[in-house]
Amino acid sequence: MSGYLEGVLVLLAINAILAYAAFLPIVAGQLNLGIAGFVAAGAYFSAYLSNEFGVPPTVAALAAAVFAGLIGLIVSFPLLRTRGIYLALATFAFGQVVQATILNLNVVGGAAGYPVREFVGFGVIGAFALAVVAAVYLLFSTRFGISITAVSDDETAADLMGLSVRGLQTAAFTIGAAIAGLAGALYAHHFSYIEAQNYTVLFSIYIVLYVLLGGTQTIFGPLLGAAVFTLLPEFLRGSAEWRYVIFACLILALMAWRPQGAVTVDLVRRLLRNRRPEGERA
């Protein structure tokens, strides 16, 4: 595999994982603009474990997911007391706090960045990405899937129907944080160098965009969104500095054309319906 192709595939896999990190809270009705904070926490935690204690990177990455998930669980208690735009602002603030904390942590290099010794290649990262997609697919095939949708559709009715609104929201936020931590760890071990300056709110917004443009109604939306966001700028490489302008225009067009996201329940239903009669004829 060429270096360029591997680089693109790695980004694709990591972006897909990131998209699911954003997908879980979004499906629960939470706009989490602090994802970058969880990504950073996972990246630095995993790098530190492998640099300082010689923990194998795959184990360190899993530990980083647990670590980011724990942070998510803890901060969810104050954060999820807020709603809507206030939750977006509170998670944004959380991201800033994480970034500022790392900048002041000299043990992981502070503002100078942090080199990561152990390397993982596309094989491992791709396998993790597949595992995340499979896990999210399974999770959304359970009662959790319909319950979390119910909670974001109508909290009051969900509560009266016996669902634990707070428990479900906390679970979605926490699992999203854990997935974000995993993505951060994999990134750190592949690119061998991380710096806190990268984990800005813009980073979080990009990830949220993958999901919103891909579509939040099915679990395939985030995957498509991540793929388009990763691959399209590469295809537009020919047009040099204009490629981001074209890219941004395409995003606007997509938003106007499919405000519910590219992949919707309706679309999936239509595709399935068209396929079934053909299958019967065969």
Next chain:
Amino acid sequence: MSSARPMLALDDVSKRFGGLKVIDGLSFEVAASERVALIGPNGAGKTTAFNLITGAYPVDSGRVLLDGIDITALPARKRIRHGLARTFQNIRLMAHLSVIENVMITQATHSGAFTAMLQPVNLWRENRWRREALDVLAAAGLGRYADEPTGALPYGIQKQVELVRALLAKPRVLLLDEPAAGLNPAETDALRERLEMVSRSGIAIVVVEHDMHFIGAFCRRVIVLNFGCKIAECATGEVHAHPRVREAYLGSESEAFDVEAA
């Protein structure tokens, strides 16, 4: 009312919204498998009474008892586990779930919360949760809508989906807020027959309804609210002769209270 312990009891319940006393010292009892109507002019506090019973709002004072257990302090989501299920006057189905997914929400009410969440209800189509939900939907004549999104369905169908959702919680007390509103006479008759079956299985039913034909045919006992106060409680046949009820409805636009027809 029987001498047995009531299934549902309200004891001197009151509720204010701002300065307005919306429920004023309301007390009543409902026995197991009883069918009771809660009626009153628009704004009388009927829906609010349901909201207080189910815990959508806290009461200001008074107690709500279910099968003798004081549930006044219980959060709403736990009340359904004690056997209290309801439908809504302004339909509240989940817009992003299909009909069958909507009704499956209440299905695991009596299982442990954690294990319930991990039940693979959508992993493959043939599973016992889908089957159970489909059976109840089919019994209500809604089988063919199972995989439809709820939003596009006619109002009357949506009301029935809500009823199925409530029934899947296996309640002991069913609170129905205007179940016949928006139904045509044939649909209303079908609803009544279904509710009679539900009632025969021992479930107590409290119906808020403006359709006096429906109430006359279905309920034995009527509780009448006006401005949050209980102004009458009597057998269905006697309600139209009750002076305070006539007074409350006098001048109100509600032609639904066509006393002779009931």
